[in-house]
Amino acid sequence: MGFCRGLLRMSFLGFVWFLGFVLILDSGGVQGWSKEGHIMTCQIAQELLEPEAAHAVKMLLPENVNGDLSALCVWPDQIRHWYKYRWTSSLHFIDTPDEACNFDYDRDCHDPHGVKDMCVAGAIQNFTSQLSHYREGTSDRRYNMTEALLFLSHFMGDIHQPLHVGFTSDEGGNTIQLRWFRHKSNLHHVWDREIILTAATDYYGKDMDLLEQDIEGNFTDGIWHDDVASWKECGNIFTCVNKWAAESITIACKWGYKGVESGMTLNDDYFNSRLPIVMKRIAQGGVRLAMVLNRVFGASDEDMVSAT
Ligand SMILES: *[C@@H]1O[C@H](CO)[C@@H](O)[C@H](O)[C@H]1NC(C)=O
Ligand SMILES: *[C@@H]1O[C@H](CO)[C@@H](O)[C@H](O)[C@H]1NC(C)=O
Ligand SMILES: *[C@@H]1O[C@H](CO)[C@@H](O)[C@H](O)[C@H]1NC(C)=O
Numbered sequence: 001m002g003f004c005r006g007l008l009r010m011s012f013l014g015f016v017w018f019l020g021f022v023l024i025l026d027s028g029g030v031q032g033w034s035k036e037g038h039i040m041t042c043q044i045a046q047e048l049l050e051p052e053a054a055h056a057v058k059m060l061l062p063e064n065v066n067g068d069l070s071a072l073c074v075w076p077d078q079i080r081h082w083y084k085y086r087w088t089s090s091l092h093f094i095d096t097p098d099e100a101c102n103f104d105y106d107r108d109c110h111d112p113h114g115v116k117d118m119c120v121a122g123a124i125q126n127f128t129s130q131l132s133h134y135r136e137g138t139s140d141r142r143y144n145m146t147e148a149l150l151f152l153s154h155f156m157g158d159i160h161q162p163l164h165v166g167f168t169s170d171e172g173g174n175t176i177q178l179r180w181f182r183h184k185s186n187l188h189h190v191w192d193r194e195i196i197l198t199a200a201t202d203y204y205g206k207d208m209d210l211l212e213q214d215i216e217g218n219f220t221d222g223i224w225h226d227d228v229a230s231w232k233e234c235g236n237i238f239t240c241v242n243k244w245a246a247e248s249i250t251i252a253c254k255w256g257y258k259g260v261e262s263g264m265t266l267n268d269d270y271f272n273s274r275l276p277i278v279m280k281r282i283a284q285g286g287v288r289l290a291m292v293l294n295r296v297f298g299a300s301d302e303d304m305v306s307a308t
Contacts, residue, residue, distance in 0.1 A: 034193035044286025
């Protein structure tokens with residue numbers, strides 16, 4: 001009995017320790033779209049894949065996900081604190097100079113130690129380039145093509161989350177503590193997750209599939225129908241990542257940071273005016289991820305990497 005109690009207590013303490021560990025991991029640093037944002041981005045993209053790309057994606061995914069890319073799109077957030085993957089942690093975002101409201105690759109795309117290319121824009125180029133060797137069948141053994149696919153899919157979501165290309169001193173809004181309606185949050189998290197979850201609750205009965213279908217309807221024949229062609233415009237990957245990152249910091253300044261101060265309460269006004277922007281960024285991320293995958297795996301010889 002005593003022994004059992006001891007065991008129970010041990011495992012209880014172990015559990016508390018584990019919880020603490022998970023909480024620390026969970027609250028650590030800048031994250032991309034929430035799990036919901038990433039899943040929607042990847043589901044939108046997968047539906048837009050042409051046959052060659054759809055086949056390549058299926059071949060690269062582990063069997064247990066049954067060909068569902070979105071099941072693993074959150075993976076890079078889950079492993080970013082593991083020792084083996086610590087090098088990936090600066091690849092989720094870009095810190096730009098406070099109030100500059102623009103993006104300059106040479107100035108901004110580096111990790112905190114100044115190592116060049118270690119930011120979300122550099123990562124997208126890197127993994128696009130790795131995947132472009134898949135077609136040749138001589139894929140470079142140094143690179144794990146499955147990981148390249150998962151990283152690319154995740155980072156295409158991140159670069160479209162406006163507060164992912166944010167100011168340096170507030171860590172993309174992470175240190176701006178505020179209230180979202182009645183509960184505590186921070187500006188980064190409002191853009192990662194709060195707006196999406198509030199929309200799901202208010203308008204879609206918490207059904208993320210309905211929300212995603214509404215986004216898809218709005219670019220197949222709704223309000224964004226005429227914009228999709230321009231979203232997909234992309235000469236080479238370097239020009240494109242620069243354009244996407246610049247869009248994000250522009251939105252972050254105009255809609256994210258504008259009028260916001262620590263300690264404020266954000267509610268209906270902020271939610272209603274920002275919701276359409278969040279939805280559009282998710283749509284653009286999905287459409288553009290499909291565009292990149294269709295080109296790297298596709299039958300055409302449009303090369304989007306060699307010029308970099
Ligand atoms: C590119 O990926 C390789 C691993 O596949 C990694 O070692 C390198 O740091 C990455 N660079 C960037 C900019 O993502
Ligand atoms: C590639 O990476 C995945 C995910 O980390 C891993 O499960 C798989 O074993 C790796 N494949 C090779 C050939 O190393
Ligand atoms: C889709 O467009 C309609 C009409 O403008 C709008 O009311 C709705 O909020 C949009 N939905 C999403 C998810 O963007």
